[in-house]
Amino acid sequence: MKQKSFIQLLKYGNKHLILTILGIVLSAVSAVLAVIPYIFLWNICKELIDVYPNFQNAVNIESNALWAVGTSIASILLYFLGLICTHLAAFRVASNMRKVAIKHVMKLPMGFFNEQQTGTLRKVIDENAAETETLLAHNLPDLAGTIVTPIAIIVIIFVINPILGAVSLIPIIWSIITLFQMMGGNNSGFMKKYMEALEKMSSEAVEYVRGIPVVKTFNQTVYSFKSFKKVINDYGKFASDYALSCRKPYTWYTIALNLYFALLVISATIMFLVTGNPLSILLDVIFYILFTPLVVTMMNKIMYATESVGKTDIIINRLNQILNIKPMEIANNNNKIINGEIKFENVYFSYTNDEKYAIQDVSFEVKKGETIGFVGPSGGGKTTTASLIARFFDRNKGKITIDGIDIKDIPFTELMNKVAFVFQDNRLFHDTLYNNVKMAKPNATDEEIRKALSYAQCDDIIEKLPDGLNTVIGAGGVYLSGGEMQRIAIARTILKDAQIIIFDEATAFTDPENEVKIQKAFKHLTKNKTVIMIAHRLSTIKDADKIIVFNKGKIIERGNHNELLEKNEFYAKMWKNYQKSISWKIGGEVKC
């Protein structure tokens, strides 16, 4: 356990830290109290042996028994009281960690929310909370108890019989050494590596399940298991290596604990032979025998507690992974977007924050009300360029302005209100169709929502749904096709009525009927707006005011459709190929 991580973790409890401390103190006191009944039990045994065989002379048995029961109950009560304190504090730490993470995430660029990052976020929110609770609420007070108990035991065993005390100390020290051998040395980073291996295995499992349709489609067999199988093997090897490395110390550990009893008997016999006082030695041995189970429980507790306290690093690292992502600078002024004129000047952007630029030296301008088409091969940088306008990510170099104002100086809510994005793959919420559209403008009237849906050519979708607008999407077997989802996303964007529209055309859903509908919906969406249309079907942007051709992250051509055809270079070739693909399609259809 690294102290730094541990202090960091406790700090998340704010003023509830006092509860953690109180819980630990109570648990420690309870641990000491748990040892006391053994002294009273010993007193009882002593008295019984003293008065033997006239047991009626034993007068202190009752009071000793009462004290033994009383201290046991007090120990249990204090332990539970301590647990209540540590639980309250642990819940607070876990909930504060969640709050800090979520608060930070809200300030991160939208590009953060890809699948991988949301997976990390889920871990911080769900798993960290569960692990923190176990750690702070149970393991920590137990650890405090297990540290105090040996001290109490050592004091008592020495007070009762120094020789037997010294003898019992040998196996205790021995077991502590073997315990640290298991936890320290090469095995010190075990917990971290173990968690990493486990996480890798579970993410590969998810990836594997996700990929099953592809595996089946391509009739793949054992090879598709390869990476999944590898992480399982790695994990298995790692776990068995660890188990093997613990084999020796664990054997010694078990021997040490069991040796306790043997040593006791041997030394008692020797003492008996030397002193010739069987009764008092027997008495002492009884006391030490009573103590044996306590020592074993204590050692096992230490083992589990140290193992789980080792998780602190993992918990804190996971959280820091999110907190270390730089938040977006958010402007706090009254700048407004009025016309929606966009300008890029020599913009560079890298997803990996290095020289591997996804787009390079991109410059272009879109005037008010213009429609610009982005075209080019897959991976050319079209979506990346468009996403910089909505600050999904912040550019690395260059300048992006809207109406002459740097987008970093436009308040984020203003930017979000005035820029609307229709994605390549749209996600609808598990909610009614009505609410899915309404979220774009919470104060929209029913009339406005119906109109937006109608402009977006969604009438046929509503008609076929069992509860019309009130049908919950994704429930009870109600699923929509990709094209239908795209039209609903358009309805949502129409309702939003933003100044700038970015439309990332889906590559799929090319059936002619849907295409015609999307084109119609798109016309309504883009009326009097500044539009950036990322097109895969070139017919979509044939009439655009300007077409920008991207390849390998750079702009390689620009102009309108006719100008680019005349140039007879990249775009002209793309157009020819596009025409050919259409004629093939038509040919195919005729044949059918």
Ligand SMILES: Nc1ncnc2c1ncn2[C@@H]1O[C@H](COP(=O)(O)OP(=O)(O)OP(=O)(O)O)[C@@H](O)[C@H]1O
């Ligand atoms: N989230 C991401 N993280 C890292 N690299 C990315 C990410 N998204 C895209 N890229 C990379 O950036 C480059 C540009 O991708 P982009 O998505 O902008 O292309 P595109 O022109 O929109 O392609 P398509 O026509 O297939 O949609 C590609 O090399 C791609 O691999």
Ligand SMILES: [Mg+2]
């Ligand atoms: Mg794209």
